[in-house]
Amino acid sequence: MQVVIVDFGSGNLKSLYTSLGKAKEDLKNINIVVSNDSNDVKKSDKVILPGVGTYSDCKKGLESVKGLRDALEETVRRKSRPFLGICVGMQLMSTVGLENGKTNGLNWIPGQVVPIEPGLMKHETLAKPKIPHMGWNQICPNKSHFLFDGITNERYFYFVHSFHFLCDFEDNVLATVDYHQSLVAIVEKENMLGTQFHPEKSQLLGLKFLSNFLKWKP
Amino acid sequence: MLTIRIIPCLDVKNGRVVKGINFIDLRDAGDPLEQAKFYDKSGADELCFLDITASSERREILFDVVSKTAENCFMPLTVGGGVRSIEDIRKLLLSGADKVSINTAAVDNPLFVKQAAEKFGSQCIVVAVDPKKVSANRYEIFTHGGRKSTGIEAIQWAEQMESYGAGEILLTSMDRDGTNDGYDINLTRLVSDAVSVPVVASGGVGGPEHMLEGIMDGHASAVLAASIFHFGKYTISEVKQYLKNAGVPIRL
Numbered sequence: 001m002q003v004v005i006v007d008f009g010s011g012n013l014k015s016l017y018t019s020l021g022k023a024k025e026d027l028k029n030i031n032i033v034v035s036n037d038s039n040d041v042k043k044s045d046k047v048i049l050p051g052v053g054t055y056s057d058c059k060k061g062l063e064s065v066k067g068l069r070d071a072l073e074e075t076v077r078r079k080s081r082p083f084l085g086i087c088v089g090m091q092l093m094s095t096v097g098l099e100n101g102k103t104n105g106l107n108w109i110p111g112q113v114v115p116i117e118p119g120l121m122k123h124e125t126l127a128k129p130k131i132p133h134m135g136w137n138q139i140c141p142n143k144s145h146f147l148f149d150g151i152t153n154e155r156y157f158y159f160v161h162s163f164h165f166l167c168d169f170e171d172n173v174l175a176t177v178d179y180h181q182s183l184v185a186i187v188e189k190e191n192m193l194g195t196q197f198h199p200e201k202s203q204l205l206g207l208k209f210l211s212n213f214l215k216w217k218p
Numbered sequence: 219m220l221t222i223r224i225i226p227c228l229d230v231k232n233g234r235v236v237k238g239i240n241f242i243d244l245r246d247a248g249d250p251l252e253q254a255k256f257y258d259k260s261g262a263d264e265l266c267f268l269d270i271t272a273s274s275e276r277r278e279i280l281f282d283v284v285s286k287t288a289e290n291c292f293m294p295l296t297v298g299g300g301v302r303s304i305e306d307i308r309k310l311l312l313s314g315a316d317k318v319s320i321n322t323a324a325v326d327n328p329l330f331v332k333q334a335a336e337k338f339g340s341q342c343i344v345v346a347v348d349p350k351k352v353s354a355n356r357y358e359i360f361t362h363g364g365r366k367s368t369g370i371e372a373i374q375w376a377e378q379m380e381s382y383g384a385g386e387i388l389l390t391s392m393d394r395d396g397t398n399d400g401y402d403i404n405l406t407r408l409v410s411d412a413v414s415v416p417v418v419a420s421g422g423v424g425g426p427e428h429m430l431e432g433i434m435d436g437h438a439s440a441v442l443a444a445s446i447f448h449f450g451k452y453t454i455s456e457v458k459q460y461l462k463n464a465g466v467p468i469r470l
Binding site: 014015018019022052053054057129130131132133134135136137138154156158159160161162178179200201202203204206207 | 292416
Protein backbone atom coordinates (compact mmCIF):
# COMPACT_ATOMS: atom_id res chain seq x y z
CA MET A 1 0.00 0.00 0.00
CA GLN A 2 1.26 3.46 -0.86
CA VAL A 3 0.53 6.44 1.37
CA VAL A 4 1.32 9.89 0.04
CA ILE A 5 2.10 12.93 2.17
CA VAL A 6 1.15 15.80 -0.11
CA ASP A 7 3.97 18.31 -0.18
CA PHE A 8 2.88 21.69 -1.47
CA GLY A 9 5.68 23.64 0.16
CA SER A 10 3.99 24.09 3.50
CA GLY A 11 6.81 23.76 6.00
CA ASN A 12 8.65 20.78 7.28
CA LEU A 13 7.16 17.36 6.68
CA LYS A 14 9.97 15.47 8.30
CA SER A 15 8.29 14.85 11.65
CA LEU A 16 5.16 13.59 9.91
CA TYR A 17 7.23 11.32 7.69
CA THR A 18 9.23 9.87 10.58
CA SER A 19 6.10 9.47 12.73
CA LEU A 20 4.38 7.52 9.99
CA GLY A 21 7.52 5.42 9.63
CA LYS A 22 7.27 4.62 13.32
CA ALA A 23 3.48 4.10 13.18
CA LYS A 24 3.76 1.52 10.42
CA GLU A 25 6.42 -0.56 12.17
CA ASP A 26 4.06 -3.43 12.98
CA LEU A 27 2.22 -3.20 9.67
CA LYS A 28 3.31 -4.88 6.48
CA ASN A 29 3.94 -3.49 3.00
CA ILE A 30 3.32 0.16 3.57
CA ASN A 31 5.27 2.61 1.51
CA ILE A 32 5.25 6.26 2.57
CA VAL A 33 6.10 8.87 -0.07
CA VAL A 34 6.37 12.63 0.17
CA SER A 35 5.40 14.22 -3.12
CA ASN A 36 3.65 17.05 -4.92
CA ASP A 37 3.39 15.07 -8.12
CA SER A 38 -0.23 14.56 -9.12
CA ASN A 39 0.62 11.09 -10.47
CA ASP A 40 1.93 10.01 -7.08
CA VAL A 41 -1.31 11.20 -5.50
CA LYS A 42 -3.41 9.30 -8.04
CA LYS A 43 -1.35 6.13 -7.53
CA SER A 44 -1.67 6.24 -3.75
CA ASP A 45 -4.06 4.21 -1.64
CA LYS A 46 -4.20 6.78 1.14
CA VAL A 47 -3.61 10.51 1.13
CA ILE A 48 -2.37 12.78 3.92
CA LEU A 49 -2.57 16.55 3.58
CA PRO A 50 -0.51 18.41 6.19
CA GLY A 51 -0.37 22.17 6.52
CA VAL A 52 1.16 24.84 8.69
CA GLY A 53 0.99 28.61 8.38
CA THR A 54 -2.08 30.44 7.15
CA TYR A 55 -5.13 29.09 5.36
CA SER A 56 -4.66 31.44 2.43
CA ASP A 57 -0.96 30.58 1.97
CA CYS A 58 -1.63 26.86 2.16
CA LYS A 59 -4.45 27.06 -0.36
CA LYS A 60 -2.29 29.16 -2.66
CA GLY A 61 0.53 26.63 -2.31
CA LEU A 62 -1.81 23.78 -3.14
CA GLU A 63 -3.25 25.54 -6.20
CA SER A 64 0.22 26.48 -7.45
CA VAL A 65 1.18 22.86 -8.09
CA LYS A 66 -0.13 21.93 -11.51
CA GLY A 67 -2.73 19.16 -11.48
CA LEU A 68 -2.59 18.67 -7.72
CA ARG A 69 -6.08 19.89 -6.96
CA ASP A 70 -7.58 17.67 -9.67
CA ALA A 71 -5.54 14.70 -8.49
CA LEU A 72 -6.89 15.20 -4.95
CA GLU A 73 -10.47 15.50 -6.18
CA GLU A 74 -10.12 12.35 -8.25
CA THR A 75 -8.36 10.26 -5.62
CA VAL A 76 -10.20 11.37 -2.51
CA ARG A 77 -13.65 12.28 -3.77
CA ARG A 78 -14.28 10.14 -6.83
CA LYS A 79 -12.23 7.07 -5.89
CA SER A 80 -13.01 7.46 -2.17
CA ARG A 81 -9.54 6.63 -0.94
CA PRO A 82 -8.91 7.27 2.77
CA PHE A 83 -7.81 10.83 3.44
CA LEU A 84 -6.37 12.58 6.49
CA GLY A 85 -5.97 16.35 6.73
CA ILE A 86 -3.79 17.69 9.53
CA CYS A 87 -4.03 21.19 11.07
CA VAL A 88 -4.38 23.63 8.16
CA GLY A 89 -4.67 20.55 5.94
CA MET A 90 -7.82 19.73 7.88
CA GLN A 91 -9.06 23.31 7.70
CA LEU A 92 -8.68 23.31 3.91
CA MET A 93 -11.44 20.67 3.72
CA SER A 94 -13.90 23.46 4.57
CA THR A 95 -15.97 25.62 2.23
CA VAL A 96 -14.23 28.87 3.08
CA GLY A 97 -11.48 30.20 5.36
CA LEU A 98 -11.33 33.70 6.83
CA GLU A 99 -7.62 33.88 7.69
CA ASN A 100 -5.96 36.74 5.76
CA GLY A 101 -9.14 37.56 3.86
CA LYS A 102 -11.67 35.17 2.41
CA THR A 103 -10.29 32.06 0.68
CA ASN A 104 -12.31 29.27 -0.86
CA GLY A 105 -11.37 25.86 0.48
CA LEU A 106 -11.74 22.40 -1.05
CA ASN A 107 -15.39 22.38 0.03
CA TRP A 108 -15.39 18.73 1.03
CA ILE A 109 -16.96 19.29 4.43
CA PRO A 110 -19.36 22.24 4.62
CA GLY A 111 -18.28 24.91 7.06
CA GLN A 112 -16.10 27.93 7.70
CA VAL A 113 -12.70 28.39 9.27
CA VAL A 114 -12.94 31.37 11.64
CA PRO A 115 -10.76 32.93 14.35
CA ILE A 116 -10.94 31.65 17.91
CA GLU A 117 -12.61 34.67 19.51
CA PRO A 118 -11.12 35.71 22.85
CA GLY A 119 -14.32 37.69 23.42
CA LEU A 120 -16.33 34.48 23.51
CA MET A 121 -14.20 33.01 26.23
CA LYS A 122 -15.17 32.77 29.84
CA HIS A 123 -12.81 34.28 32.33
CA GLU A 124 -10.22 31.76 33.35
CA THR A 125 -8.80 31.64 36.82
CA LEU A 126 -5.34 30.49 35.80
CA ALA A 127 -4.40 32.88 33.05
CA LYS A 128 -5.90 35.30 30.60
CA PRO A 129 -7.22 33.76 27.39
CA LYS A 130 -4.34 33.00 25.09
CA ILE A 131 -4.31 32.78 21.31
CA PRO A 132 -3.00 30.56 19.74
CA HIS A 133 -4.51 27.58 21.49
CA MET A 134 -1.12 25.95 22.02
CA GLY A 135 -0.29 22.79 23.91
CA TRP A 136 -1.74 19.47 25.00
CA ASN A 137 -5.49 19.23 25.29
CA GLN A 138 -7.96 16.40 25.70
CA ILE A 139 -10.29 15.56 22.85
CA CYS A 140 -13.85 14.49 23.43
CA PRO A 141 -15.26 11.98 20.87
CA ASN A 142 -18.85 12.50 19.75
CA LYS A 143 -19.21 8.95 18.53
CA SER A 144 -17.18 5.79 18.22
CA HIS A 145 -14.78 5.37 15.31
CA PHE A 146 -12.07 2.95 14.26
CA LEU A 147 -9.53 5.78 14.65
CA PHE A 148 -10.07 5.72 18.43
CA ASP A 149 -9.08 2.07 18.74
CA GLY A 150 -6.70 1.79 21.68
CA ILE A 151 -7.12 5.48 22.48
CA THR A 152 -9.15 5.32 25.65
CA ASN A 153 -8.98 7.51 28.72
CA GLU A 154 -6.29 10.13 28.47
CA ARG A 155 -6.89 11.53 25.02
CA TYR A 156 -4.29 14.29 25.04
CA PHE A 157 -3.07 15.63 21.71
CA TYR A 158 -0.86 18.56 20.75
CA PHE A 159 -2.63 21.59 19.32
CA VAL A 160 -1.37 24.86 17.89
CA HIS A 161 -3.90 27.03 16.06
CA SER A 162 -5.58 30.42 16.11
CA PHE A 163 -8.44 29.57 13.73
CA HIS A 164 -10.98 26.78 14.04
CA PHE A 165 -13.32 24.82 11.81
CA LEU A 166 -16.99 25.67 12.33
CA CYS A 167 -18.87 22.78 10.73
CA ASP A 168 -22.31 23.37 9.19
CA PHE A 169 -23.38 19.86 10.13
CA GLU A 170 -22.91 18.40 13.58
CA ASP A 171 -22.69 15.00 11.91
CA ASN A 172 -19.25 15.86 10.49
CA VAL A 173 -17.81 16.55 13.95
CA LEU A 174 -16.11 13.40 15.21
CA ALA A 175 -14.49 14.97 18.27
CA THR A 176 -14.31 18.31 20.02
CA VAL A 177 -11.80 19.98 22.30
CA ASP A 178 -12.56 22.40 25.09
CA TYR A 179 -10.69 25.67 24.97
CA HIS A 180 -12.95 28.10 26.80
CA GLN A 181 -15.49 27.14 24.15
CA SER A 182 -16.02 23.86 22.37
CA LEU A 183 -13.86 23.68 19.22
CA VAL A 184 -13.82 21.03 16.52
CA ALA A 185 -10.88 18.64 17.01
CA ILE A 186 -11.66 16.03 14.32
CA VAL A 187 -13.90 16.23 11.27
CA GLU A 188 -15.12 13.22 9.35
CA LYS A 189 -17.18 12.40 6.32
CA GLU A 190 -17.20 9.05 4.58
CA ASN A 191 -13.58 8.28 3.62
CA MET A 192 -12.27 11.61 4.91
CA LEU A 193 -10.84 12.62 8.26
CA GLY A 194 -9.21 15.78 9.48
CA THR A 195 -7.49 16.58 12.77
CA GLN A 196 -6.95 20.07 14.12
CA PHE A 197 -4.20 18.68 16.35
CA HIS A 198 -0.83 17.28 15.29
CA PRO A 199 -0.77 13.49 15.73
CA GLU A 200 2.88 13.50 14.61
CA LYS A 201 3.73 15.65 17.64
CA SER A 202 1.55 13.80 20.11
CA GLN A 203 3.96 11.13 21.34
CA LEU A 204 2.58 7.57 21.77
CA LEU A 205 -1.10 8.41 21.36
CA GLY A 206 -0.34 10.31 18.18
CA LEU A 207 1.55 7.34 16.78
CA LYS A 208 -1.36 5.07 17.70
CA PHE A 209 -3.75 7.42 15.93
CA LEU A 210 -1.59 7.42 12.78
CA SER A 211 -1.27 3.66 12.92
CA ASN A 212 -5.06 3.40 13.12
CA PHE A 213 -5.37 5.62 10.07
CA LEU A 214 -2.97 3.36 8.16
CA LYS A 215 -5.13 0.35 9.12
CA TRP A 216 -8.45 2.08 8.52
CA LYS A 217 -10.74 0.65 5.82
CA PRO A 218 -13.73 2.97 5.54
CA MET B 219 -8.94 21.64 29.26
CA LEU B 220 -5.65 22.91 27.92
CA THR B 221 -2.85 21.70 30.15
CA ILE B 222 0.13 23.68 31.37
CA ARG B 223 3.29 22.62 29.55
CA ILE B 224 6.38 21.43 31.39
CA ILE B 225 9.46 22.07 29.25
CA PRO B 226 12.95 20.81 30.03
CA CYS B 227 15.70 22.88 28.42
CA LEU B 228 19.05 21.51 27.32
CA ASP B 229 22.13 23.68 26.83
CA VAL B 230 23.94 22.41 23.77
CA LYS B 231 27.50 23.42 22.97
CA ASN B 232 29.36 22.15 19.93
CA GLY B 233 26.69 19.48 19.55
CA ARG B 234 27.05 18.23 23.11
CA VAL B 235 24.81 18.72 26.13
CA VAL B 236 26.58 20.85 28.67
CA LYS B 237 24.46 20.26 31.74
CA GLY B 238 22.92 16.88 31.10
CA ILE B 239 21.11 14.46 33.32
CA ASN B 240 23.89 12.71 35.16
CA PHE B 241 21.93 10.47 37.46
CA ILE B 242 20.46 8.04 35.04
CA ASP B 243 22.23 5.34 33.22
CA LEU B 244 22.67 6.89 29.81
CA ARG B 245 25.24 5.48 27.47
CA ASP B 246 26.42 8.98 26.78
CA ALA B 247 25.07 11.77 28.97
CA GLY B 248 26.51 14.39 26.63
CA ASP B 249 24.51 13.15 23.68
CA PRO B 250 21.51 15.44 23.11
CA LEU B 251 19.61 12.62 21.43
CA GLU B 252 19.91 10.33 24.45
CA GLN B 253 18.72 13.11 26.69
CA ALA B 254 15.85 14.01 24.37
CA LYS B 255 14.69 10.39 24.19
CA PHE B 256 14.76 10.22 27.96
CA TYR B 257 12.59 13.33 28.29
CA ASP B 258 10.26 12.09 25.56
CA LYS B 259 9.71 8.87 27.55
CA SER B 260 9.31 10.77 30.82
CA GLY B 261 6.35 12.70 29.46
CA ALA B 262 7.85 16.14 28.92
CA ASP B 263 5.35 18.28 27.01
CA GLU B 264 7.94 19.94 24.81
CA LEU B 265 11.68 20.11 24.59
CA CYS B 266 13.90 23.13 24.24
CA PHE B 267 17.47 23.22 22.93
CA LEU B 268 19.50 26.29 23.70
CA ASP B 269 22.59 26.39 21.52
CA ILE B 270 25.45 28.11 23.30
CA THR B 271 28.11 27.33 20.72
CA ALA B 272 30.35 30.33 20.30
CA SER B 273 32.00 29.74 16.95
CA SER B 274 29.87 29.91 13.86
CA GLU B 275 31.59 27.01 12.04
CA ARG B 276 30.80 24.62 14.83
CA ARG B 277 27.16 25.71 14.84
CA GLU B 278 26.64 23.52 11.79
CA ILE B 279 26.76 20.54 14.14
CA LEU B 280 23.53 21.79 15.69
CA PHE B 281 21.53 21.09 12.53
CA ASP B 282 22.61 17.48 12.67
CA VAL B 283 21.69 17.26 16.36
CA VAL B 284 18.25 18.76 15.73
CA SER B 285 17.71 16.44 12.82
CA LYS B 286 18.56 13.28 14.77
CA THR B 287 16.40 14.43 17.68
CA ALA B 288 13.40 15.18 15.46
CA GLU B 289 13.64 11.70 13.97
CA ASN B 290 13.41 10.09 17.37
CA CYS B 291 11.18 12.33 19.48
CA PHE B 292 7.54 12.85 18.70
CA MET B 293 6.93 16.02 20.64
CA PRO B 294 7.42 19.69 19.84
CA LEU B 295 11.01 20.90 19.78
CA THR B 296 12.07 24.53 20.17
CA VAL B 297 15.59 25.55 19.24
CA GLY B 298 17.19 28.84 20.21
CA GLY B 299 20.54 30.49 20.56
CA GLY B 300 22.39 32.38 17.85
CA VAL B 301 19.44 32.59 15.46
CA ARG B 302 20.26 35.62 13.32
CA SER B 303 18.83 35.21 9.85
CA ILE B 304 15.90 33.90 7.85
CA GLU B 305 18.32 31.29 6.55
CA ASP B 306 19.14 30.15 10.12
CA ILE B 307 15.42 29.68 10.77
CA ARG B 308 14.84 27.85 7.53
CA LYS B 309 17.71 25.45 8.24
CA LEU B 310 16.48 24.74 11.77
CA LEU B 311 12.91 24.12 10.63
CA LEU B 312 14.09 21.85 7.83
CA SER B 313 16.25 19.99 10.32
CA GLY B 314 13.10 19.27 12.30
CA ALA B 315 12.66 22.08 14.83
CA ASP B 316 9.00 23.00 15.34
CA LYS B 317 9.72 26.41 16.80
CA VAL B 318 12.70 28.70 16.64
CA SER B 319 13.53 31.14 19.38
CA ILE B 320 14.95 34.55 18.47
CA ASN B 321 16.74 36.70 21.00
CA THR B 322 19.54 39.19 20.24
CA ALA B 323 18.64 39.40 16.56
CA ALA B 324 15.19 40.71 17.55
CA VAL B 325 16.75 43.44 19.68
CA ASP B 326 19.16 44.39 16.91
CA ASN B 327 16.40 44.47 14.33
CA PRO B 328 12.81 44.11 15.58
CA LEU B 329 11.52 43.85 12.01
CA PHE B 330 13.40 40.57 11.68
CA VAL B 331 10.68 39.01 13.84
CA LYS B 332 8.02 40.36 11.52
CA GLN B 333 9.78 38.99 8.46
CA ALA B 334 10.25 35.62 10.13
CA ALA B 335 6.59 35.38 11.19
CA GLU B 336 5.39 36.35 7.72
CA LYS B 337 7.70 33.83 6.11
CA PHE B 338 7.18 30.83 8.38
CA GLY B 339 4.02 31.60 10.38
CA SER B 340 3.68 32.86 13.94
CA GLN B 341 3.26 29.33 15.26
CA CYS B 342 6.97 28.64 14.88
CA ILE B 343 8.38 32.01 15.95
CA VAL B 344 9.24 32.35 19.63
CA VAL B 345 10.83 35.54 20.92
CA ALA B 346 13.14 35.11 23.89
CA VAL B 347 12.79 38.10 26.20
CA ASP B 348 15.52 38.46 28.86
CA PRO B 349 14.69 41.28 31.28
CA LYS B 350 16.50 42.50 34.35
CA LYS B 351 14.92 44.58 37.09
CA VAL B 352 16.23 48.16 37.06
CA SER B 353 13.78 49.70 39.57
CA ALA B 354 10.64 48.72 41.49
CA ASN B 355 8.34 48.08 38.54
CA ARG B 356 10.69 48.64 35.65
CA TYR B 357 12.37 45.85 33.78
CA GLU B 358 14.71 46.33 30.86
CA ILE B 359 15.90 43.99 28.14
CA PHE B 360 19.45 42.74 28.43
CA THR B 361 21.40 40.78 25.86
CA HIS B 362 24.60 38.75 25.96
CA GLY B 363 23.48 36.65 28.89
CA GLY B 364 22.40 39.64 30.94
CA ARG B 365 25.60 41.62 30.52
CA LYS B 366 24.55 44.18 27.96
CA SER B 367 21.83 46.71 28.70
CA THR B 368 19.60 47.93 25.88
CA GLY B 369 17.40 50.39 27.79
CA ILE B 370 14.31 48.81 26.20
CA GLU B 371 11.38 48.47 28.60
CA ALA B 372 10.41 44.80 28.85
CA ILE B 373 6.60 44.87 28.92
CA GLN B 374 6.33 47.20 25.93
CA TRP B 375 8.92 45.08 24.17
CA ALA B 376 6.89 41.91 24.68
CA GLU B 377 3.79 43.70 23.35
CA GLN B 378 5.74 44.92 20.33
CA MET B 379 7.03 41.42 19.63
CA GLU B 380 3.49 40.07 19.80
CA SER B 381 2.30 42.70 17.34
CA TYR B 382 5.18 41.73 15.02
CA GLY B 383 3.94 38.17 14.94
CA ALA B 384 5.73 36.30 17.73
CA GLY B 385 3.62 33.24 18.51
CA GLU B 386 5.06 32.79 21.97
CA ILE B 387 7.25 34.64 24.47
CA LEU B 388 10.03 32.81 26.28
CA LEU B 389 10.57 34.98 29.33
CA THR B 390 13.78 34.53 31.30
CA SER B 391 14.51 36.69 34.32
CA MET B 392 18.18 37.62 34.20
CA ASP B 393 18.09 38.33 37.93
CA ARG B 394 16.83 34.86 38.75
CA ASP B 395 18.48 32.71 36.09
CA GLY B 396 20.69 30.11 37.74
CA THR B 397 19.68 31.07 41.30
CA ASN B 398 17.16 28.33 42.18
CA ASP B 399 15.21 31.06 44.02
CA GLY B 400 12.13 30.79 41.79
CA TYR B 401 10.84 32.77 38.82
CA ASP B 402 10.43 36.52 39.06
CA ILE B 403 6.68 36.28 39.60
CA ASN B 404 5.99 39.99 39.32
CA LEU B 405 7.73 40.13 35.95
CA THR B 406 6.04 36.95 34.73
CA ARG B 407 2.59 38.26 35.60
CA LEU B 408 3.21 41.68 34.07
CA VAL B 409 4.24 40.13 30.75
CA SER B 410 1.64 37.31 30.76
CA ASP B 411 -1.17 39.75 31.39
CA ALA B 412 0.09 42.20 28.79
CA VAL B 413 0.18 39.84 25.81
CA SER B 414 -2.36 37.38 24.46
CA VAL B 415 0.21 34.91 23.13
CA PRO B 416 1.41 32.19 25.53
CA VAL B 417 4.26 33.08 27.88
CA VAL B 418 6.82 30.47 28.96
CA ALA B 419 8.28 31.28 32.38
CA SER B 420 11.99 30.64 32.73
CA GLY B 421 14.94 31.40 34.98
CA GLY B 422 15.38 30.48 38.61
CA VAL B 423 13.43 27.27 39.21
CA GLY B 424 14.59 25.38 42.28
CA GLY B 425 11.59 23.11 42.72
CA PRO B 426 8.01 22.38 41.67
CA GLU B 427 6.65 24.96 44.14
CA HIS B 428 8.29 27.64 41.98
CA MET B 429 6.55 26.25 38.91
CA LEU B 430 3.24 26.37 40.75
CA GLU B 431 3.84 30.05 41.56
CA GLY B 432 4.78 30.77 37.98
CA ILE B 433 1.49 29.27 36.81
CA MET B 434 -0.93 30.46 39.51
CA ASP B 435 0.54 33.87 40.34
CA GLY B 436 2.65 34.53 37.25
CA HIS B 437 -0.09 33.38 34.84
CA ALA B 438 2.43 31.53 32.67
CA SER B 439 1.12 29.09 30.04
CA ALA B 440 4.20 26.90 30.30
CA VAL B 441 7.13 26.52 32.65
CA LEU B 442 10.68 25.82 31.61
CA ALA B 443 13.44 24.45 33.77
CA ALA B 444 16.94 23.18 33.24
CA SER B 445 19.04 22.32 36.24
CA ILE B 446 16.41 20.74 38.51
CA PHE B 447 15.86 18.07 35.87
CA HIS B 448 19.46 17.72 34.77
CA PHE B 449 20.85 17.26 38.20
CA GLY B 450 18.19 14.76 39.09
CA LYS B 451 16.65 16.83 41.83
CA TYR B 452 13.23 16.12 40.37
CA THR B 453 11.85 14.01 37.55
CA ILE B 454 9.28 15.29 35.08
CA SER B 455 6.65 13.01 36.56
CA GLU B 456 7.33 14.15 40.14
CA VAL B 457 6.91 17.74 39.07
CA LYS B 458 3.76 16.93 37.11
CA GLN B 459 2.23 14.98 39.99
CA TYR B 460 2.95 17.86 42.38
CA LEU B 461 1.28 20.39 40.09
CA LYS B 462 -1.67 18.11 39.40
CA ASN B 463 -2.22 17.64 43.14
CA ALA B 464 -2.18 21.41 43.51
CA GLY B 465 -5.03 21.67 41.00
CA VAL B 466 -3.11 22.68 37.87
CA PRO B 467 -4.35 21.09 34.62
CA ILE B 468 -1.53 18.71 33.71
CA ARG B 469 -1.10 15.88 31.25
CA LEU B 470 0.31 12.95 33.20
